[in-house]
Amino acid sequence: MKSYWVFIFLLVHVFGTKTDTSTTSVDPTPTPSTIVDILSSQPQFSYFLRLLQRQGMIPLINQLENVTVLAPINSAFVGQRGIDWENNDLKRYIVNQKLRIGYLDKEESVYKTLYRVGNQNYSVSIRPDLESLEYVIDGVSSIVDQDIYAKHQYSYIQGIDHLLPIKPTLCDALMNDSNSDIALFKKIFQSLFVDPDLETEGKKKRKKKKKPKKEKPRPLPNSCEELLNGTQTIIIPNNNLLKKSLSDIQLKYYLANDDLENFATTADAITEIKYDVMELLENLMFNELIVGKNITNSKVVSKSGVQHKFSLKNRQVKVDNIVANSTIVLADGAVHIFNEDSKVFFQNINVPTVEMIARKALYGLHYSSFVEEIYFRTLDHLIDGTTSNQSIFVDIEDRDDVEEENLLMSFSSRQNLLYQFTDGTPDTSTRRHVLMNTKLCSDKKIGGCYKLKLSTSNSNKNVTVNDDVDVTDFIPIANDTTIYIATGEIKPPVNLKHALGDLISSGTIPRHLESIQIDRTSCLKTLEFINSFDLYSLDDNEKGYSIFLPCGTKNLWKDLGLVLTYLENNPNVLQKIINGMFLKNLVYSDFAAKKEIFKDINGTPIHVSSLKIKDDKNIISLNQTELALSLNSDVLFSQGVIHVVDEVLLPDNFEIPIEELIRTTFDANFPNHFIWEILKMYPNIKNAIIGKTPYSLLIPTPESLKDFNITSSFDDLLRFVDFHLIPNTEVSKILDCIDGVGYNDSIIKTNLSEGGLVCKHKPNTNKVLLQLHKLNTTVDEAAYNKDHEVRILNHGCTKQYRGDTDHLSCVFYIQKPLSLQWLENPKKDDNFLHVHLGLVSVGAGVILGLILFGGVMAGLVLCLGKRDKNDDKDDIEFPRADSGFMSVLTDEDEFIPYDRGYETDVDVLRTESDALLPIHMKRKKRIRKPDYGSTKNNNNNGTTLPRDIGDVRNTLNRERNGNGYTQF
Template sequence: MRLSAPFITGFCGLLLASPAPTMASVSIVDLLSSSPDFTLLVRVLQRTGLIPVLNMARNVTFFAPSDEVLKNLPTDFDIPTLLQYLIITDPIVSSNMTEEEAVYFSYLRAPAAPDVPLPLRVQHLLPSHQGTADDAGMQLVIGSGAAKVVRHDWVADNGIIQVVDAIVPLPGTLCEAVTGSANQGDIRLFSQLFVKHPMICFLLQYAQDTATLLVPVDSAFDVLNDVELTYLMVNAGHDDRLRFLGSHFLYSSVYRQNDTLGLGTNVPTMSGALVNIKKSERGIRFNGQVDAIESDVVFQNGVIHTLPSFLTPWSFFEFSPRKYLYGLNATRFTDELLFHIYDSVLDDTNRVQTIFAPVDAEEADMPVSAKTLEYHFTDSLIDNLNGSLIVPSRLSLPSLRGRHQHIRLTIDEDGEFWVDGKSKVLRAPLLIGNTAIIPIDRALDLPPSLHYAAGSIFDARTTLQIFESLGLFDDDVVKGSTIFFPEDSAWEKLGSVAKFILSSSEVVREVLQSLMLTEPVYSSDFSRAKPSDYATAAGTRVSIKTDNSKTSIEFKMGNIETVASLGSTDILFDGGVVHTISSIPFPESINITPRQLLDAEHLTSFVELLESASLAKDVIADDSQYIILAPANSVLAVSNITTATVGLATQMGLHILSRRSTPRGSFLSGLSVYDTLVSGVHVSILSELSDDMYELRIVKHPLMESIQPIRVLSSGVSTSGAEIYVIDRVLPVSALTTVGNPPWWQAPGVLVGLGALGGILSMVLIGLFWLLIIYRGGKIWRHRQALGGNDKSFVRFRRSFSGSGQSIIINANGSDEDDDEEDDAISEDTPFLGRAASGRLGSRVNIDFGDVDEDAEGVELPSRSNEHSRV
């Protein structure tokens, strides 16, 4: 291959500029020709016309490959060009190198810049850095570690030969190097930014000078979060990306061994800024604080130095909410905002706000109206998500009477956050200045009309039907309002009361309008410390407060207080908000009488029987507080209870209960006993068998009771406190005579029999007792006669009690004659008497009498003696 024209021109110019050479005795070619290891190399030099170049050169270095290296080269190698690249214009002697590496220039010129010689980096490895070397001491490596010097410092008169073990490939261009690293290596991120600007490569390709790229490694980008880095990668980040690349691009080549670096040279960048460059102990230092990691990575048209950090501070990018939105891939949303002139909102980092940003998604709708876009902003900072909340948006609507529509955030059982129940939050809020950005998977829809919003409340169908039938969905009625929606369970709990209310459109309208506040009140507005007073659509006022957990709410309408559990809260519609409740508060104006409840249950037969029994006037009076157990019409018909039934007053009185005192619970709780209108008969709930099935206990007196199972079909409570229970059977009057099944010993026949038997036994015992007394008295009389006593004497005794037991005290009066034999006259066998303590008649003796009937006091024992004894 022949030498290129630029090379010959440049080389000839070099010769003309040099003084006339003196013929060397031993040239580089001579040395190469003297060794059999370079025979092939010399022939290649002759064939390519490089022999004259080497003979006429002065102070050059030739990195000469041996014949063995040339033989192993692929056939497609451009050997002449490569050999030119191995001729360096400076003498390199390994022992004289003071730098660990240095850049030298070859005889070969860059294809795009004929006046710029190609650089070659030479590394001077110390023994500690070497692997194995043929020669001891220092070792040279050229190129990118591709060739090692295996024979050092072969000195000729016109230069130095360094024998290498490989041919050094030509370096690529800067663009080839950088773009080739876009998907690998430690400069991958910088390369990805670089490839997005092909114009830089175009300029470098046709530039007449070389350049320097200061390339931050990937770890330098750690100062950016993922959103900021993404912004630099997308189209919207074009200008910032180009400024960033330009701040790391120098229009001239800067190498470490440049003499000017020690003076603190200021070199202009492509972006117009100046970079201060000087040498340091570690190599090159930029802007006084950034030391290069690797320097002098040479290429055809320039050099690369890798850096551990940016040359520009983070503030260089001037990140704003707008840039963050682009970095979050909310491009369509941001473009719509800019179209509607939201520039000042998106570029102001000092404004306190939160933006709910829908990211781009295929086939996803994007808000296009200014009104809808406003709904994605709130003038409060939501910097973290730790639970459900509701906040006012920036959108104000006429349907809210000029108030701001709210945005609701909720958390589901999986810990995911949702906005208005439809848009999923994709990540935690991102803060840029005083602005928080919450990315969501779809755009927010404005709250719908009440009709559609309430349609999603599956557990309040009854209220929905009432609203529909009464025309309460009209926009003018619900504009700017709060509506407490009773759940279906709330109507079910009312029982008969609900039937009465629903039977009158005026009453049900008044009840529901008393639960409609004339202003929006959200769960965040519920006060826990003190009640808040609001006007209602019914023209009344209601006081509201909630508990600490906001799970229940207390309504006070006049003097009536009602506590209800809160169900679904903050259901947004275009004119306000809906909350569901488990109980229905009533305004004071609603008066529900017992008669109205009975009529609502269509208990006409029961009412007619009450009137026939002359009980209706008191029992179903407006202020009645009775508990009424009312059998259904069909039950009364089956039981054949009519106005002609004998004992109708008793029959009906059994179903009317009055309270003995303030009950501890409702009748069905079983905590109280109630008297019926039948004298001496009272009832209570014994137990609950199942839902609506109870055991009723009817008691006439402690020994007579009956258990009657009843099913409660419906119930209700009047304003006065009367309780109405519709039951499935008639309480039988027979229960008053055949009450229950008492124990066998409590059966009337058994008790009468036992009483008669006890009376007979008592009479027999009394008779035996008197017979014994008479018998004993005769024996004593005979004994007294034997002792000389008179016929009129008698013994009087009475019972007394001592601490040791029962005893009888007897005073025996007889003659004054002492008769010691009297002791023997009262033997141990004498009935009821024991041996006397003294044998003298007339003395006071204590005789053990055993168990004696208390009614036996004053009993006289007859005696034939006329003497008297007084107790």
């Protein structure tokens, strides 16, 4: 115990002695314990402290507790001049909680400052830099002085080496054009805030709409700040991911309001699109700040009420197992950008997207005026999502970008609109031609709905509507619906008269890739008959009509020959034929029934069946007549369908009495040469012609009968008639020859035993000739004799020729009669060439002779004219040396040394005053007088005189041209 007190004493003594002997009286400096004290005690923070003092923030800082000051060191201000500091700006450097670097880990953290941005506190992020082993604030400023503690305020000071830049807000980032990687999302976001002027433009309605009343929706935000009120986190898909996650039509719909400058979108469309955009955005917006470790492995509810799980993976945020590619911390929140290669982004994060019903799809394609018209016509059930499995055809000219003053309202009627909607969405990959039922129906006119033709080819790259309007695009949408964008107006069928008028004016039936040509001449003939029987106006029969119109080939009516003449002479029969082309029911080119019984407008039953479809043609039969209808070649009209065919459809029981057929050859100009009158002279022949086993006839023209003097008094008249009778067993040879198919050079027997014929068809001229072929003769046939042939001008049969001629008679109208003289053998030893010329041959010979004579005369004149010209030239260049020729020159002939003139006795008797040639070398017509002669006296002096030849007169001799010759 004693030792203890000794120790205490010594200790006190030692320390007491030291104090007493100290030579200094300065108190020790206290440790700084407030933020301002620390800043003032640390010289590296002097500039920052002075800035706080200038901004009057010292009182505020002295009142703070549990904060962290991010104090820039002096070097951070180097080069920073002209900064307009404000109080609020400096608050960005004060974090509203204690931040101790020693407690941070490797994950990013975000902290709020005292600076207010709207209704949010300004945020700063702190992330470790693993290379420099420093913590970096907002990616620009490193913490160089760590964890300086101000104990009296329970706060920390972190020295940083750079000033902190002012980050943009969420609205700043989303309402500008930076960061093109999320440009599509920004356009969708910005489309919520349409320019008021453009939105007002859309409110100009064309018509007052009749839309169903709905509950008044919540108001739309007028600004970005109003929309993002309280939002701190937004998840954003980048451009590629957005395109993959939305269908094309969905993306167009969400972006529709972004291009209002170019489209006159209606106000209803603008509003509806805005609500759908806002619904999508609210599914991607969160009120919590979700970055790094702030909220991890937790479930957060979006502003739309959908719950999502957030977590961290490799320092990246995951949302429902979708990893964000990058995170950007902004002034008042953060955005997470995703670019994961996924086509189901919205599905993976359980975000619903807009269902593309027809109305919304039309809005997305900028057909809001079209939608408005549909509502005006109370057809909204077609586009409001309640109707499925349909196709919609719209004209590109009906789009909202067409100027209203230039817009022809093609959808001006309810009927037009209904015709643009069809049942079903055809599978064009397996069917190239489809007839679709439209929504335009009429039980009164056709007993059902009108058709629309759709044709495709080249893997759906080439699509046409009604074979006349091209389709540029087709878009599948919700409810098994497809929208087709066409380059022309989709019009419902017109009436029969207009349909036929369009057909004849164009001369073609438009088809998908090629047009079917029609023969206008034949078609005009058909239309003439239809008009004459008043068939342009058909009664409504509640079934519709199918018209089989003969217009397809050339000479279609003309090829009926004498049958057409008979029909034109018998209008009642012709009317029944024309009426038979009109069926009281609908038979389209895709008709597939095996057997249906319809009636024509005569009331006659018609059995219709489809035999097969081959090479885009449907082979159908009407009773016994087969027709090939090209698929989608239908010409639609308001009461049915028209089919252009290549033949005149005659009833199966159609028959013309042979006598009536013969009467078609009657010519009123030659009434005495009518063949029927000749046949009446032979009752047996007449009865045979009209009997059960009939004959066919070769009937010459009445004019040729007159020329050949064939009358009832003609010798051998019976043989003549027999020569023109053809047994029915032989008729098929002539008919096949006329058709140009299935015939040969076989002999056609006549009723005259020794007279046979051979038929020749010349396709180049389309002429059919019958040549004589002698039978029962031992005389060798001579070479081809053109005179022994006749041309078939026309023909007609009592019934339709179907290969059987047992009960069929025909009349062949020939150019001239068959001559019995052709059958006569030439007389023995008579080798003289007998030529039998007809009137045509004589006329041709006369014309040919005149041509030859004219040619010879023209050649002669040309030769003589050329000869005179050459002779004159020779005389000028080479004067003749013959002294026997005397040149007679005039005073005017300075340049014509020789004129081939001779002085005759007549010349000698003339006085020199007589003019040998008239003035200007032109002959004048001589006027003869009663006393004319070679020795007459003429007192009329000419103006041109010969030169004086008195010196040589004595040397003239009559025989100067040679011994024994004179010029006479």
